[in-house]
Amino acid sequence: MALAKVLAANEEFARQNPAGCVAVFMGATAGIGESTLKRMVTLLDNSTFYVLGRNPTEIASKLEQLRISASTHQNKIVFIEAQVSLIADVDAACDRIIADENKVDYLCMSPGGMPFGGAVYTNEGLETCFAVSYYSRLRMVSKLLPLLRRSPGPHVLSILNGTLEKPINEDDLGLDKSWGITAVVNHTTVCTSLAFDYLSKQDEANKVVFLHATPGFVSTDTPRKTRPSRQSGILWWAFISTMQVVSGWIIYYFGMAVKDSGERHSYHLTSSTFNAGSWQVNRHSEVLPPNEVLRQYQERGWAEKVWDHSLRVWDRALATSRSS
Numbered sequence: 001m002a003l004a005k006v007l008a009a010n011e012e013f014a015r016q017n018p019a020g021c022v023a024v025f026m027g028a029t030a031g032i033g034e035s036t037l038k039r040m041v042t043l044l045d046n047s048t049f050y051v052l053g054r055n056p057t058e059i060a061s062k063l064e065q066l067r068i069s070a071s072t073h074q075n076k077i078v079f080i081e082a083q084v085s086l087i088a089d090v091d092a093a094c095d096r097i098i099a100d101e102n103k104v105d106y107l108c109m110s111p112g113g114m115p116f117g118g119a120v121y122t123n124e125g126l127e128t129c130f131a132v133s134y135y136s137r138l139r140m141v142s143k144l145l146p147l148l149r150r151s152p153g154p155h156v157l158s159i160l161n162g163t164l165e166k167p168i169n170e171d172d173l174g175l176d177k178s179w180g181i182t183a184v185v186n187h188t189t190v191c192t193s194l195a196f197d198y199l200s201k202q203d204e205a206n207k208v209v210f211l212h213a214t215p216g217f218v219s220t221d222t223p224r225k226t227r228p229s230r231q232s233g234i235l236w237w238a239f240i241s242t243m244q245v246v247s248g249w250i251i252y253y254f255g256m257a258v259k260d261s262g263e264r265h266s267y268h269l270t271s272s273t274f275n276a277g278s279w280q281v282n283r284h285s286e287v288l289p290p291n292e293v294l295r296q297y298q299e300r301g302w303a304e305k306v307w308d309h310s311l312r313v314w315d316r317a318l319a320t321s322r323s324s
């Protein structure tokens, strides 16, 4: 779908004066999520936006700007300090939202980036990239589902790599033994699509729109943020450093403008063209049918396996959190 059509659809949505909504953003303190949040506060009126973030002092001026923009539409910004790589923090943030709201209309999740720094583990024992790209996001969906089901048109959006599913290591779904940069990207991608399939099958009222979107190359600071680790050897460090510079330049010169990406993801959240169900969305905002790899996993019952695995990982992480 051409950008001009996306812009027109967003304008049309705003003209209908949608109001009284609740939107939750995880990973919107920078990059694509931030751009989406900035656009969403100008599309809705009289609505509440929950923004989860780990560094309140670093983003104080961004938040102030956002509050000014939001106030022109009588929107309220509620910042919740949370280290979203931790399941316990995600739970605490959700508990606060559940205590204050009767419903959630929009849930937008985009924390993460390239795991160039190697495998770094959280206090709960989860590898950080896997946690922020998948475990924490799906935990949030799972906790907020009762509120999402009370919305007239709930949209859940995970901005990762939908439509780009690739084969995974079936003997090591959580990558406990075989972590690698490509592997963590492939596993979190497949897990997201299959977990959304699972949740969509449980959605008896057939109400919730689950979108797993790929943004394409977007000009954010993502490739430049993390430093590769030297622990895996100097050759590997040199290779990753080169990849990081090259991908950074490609994204900078050829990537989509982050503002346009924010428009597209606002469209994904608000458009009524997406039906209830679990969908993979490409960088042109088009729903594609499951690719051959995903289709095989679906047919072989991997949605249930992925969900069971997620439940086990969350329990383990929370037990580690309690004992530390």
Ligand SMILES: NC(=O)c1ccc[n+]([C@@H]2O[C@H](COP(=O)([O-])OP(=O)(O)OC[C@H]3O[C@@H](n4cnc5c(N)ncnc54)[C@H](OP(=O)(O)O)[C@@H]3O)[C@@H](O)[C@H]2O)c1
Binding pocket: 026, 027, 028, 029, 030, 031, 032, 033, 053, 054, 055, 083, 084, 085, 110, 111, 112, 113, 114, 128, 132, 133, 159, 160, 161, 214, 215, 216, 217, 218, 219, 220, 221, 222, 225, 251, 255
């Ligand atoms: N940009 C692209 O070209 C591209 C392409 C394909 C897929 N993607 C995927 O799209 C998503 C968004 O990308 P982006 O370019 O917008 O990323 P970004 O500019 O790096 O922003 C990432 C957001 O995630 C948060 N975050 C990152 N690591 C975190 C951690 N360990 N714990 C807590 N919060 C963390 C950041 O918070 P802080 O502000 O606190 O750092 C920020 O709000 C990512 O999952 C990325 O892999 C991006």
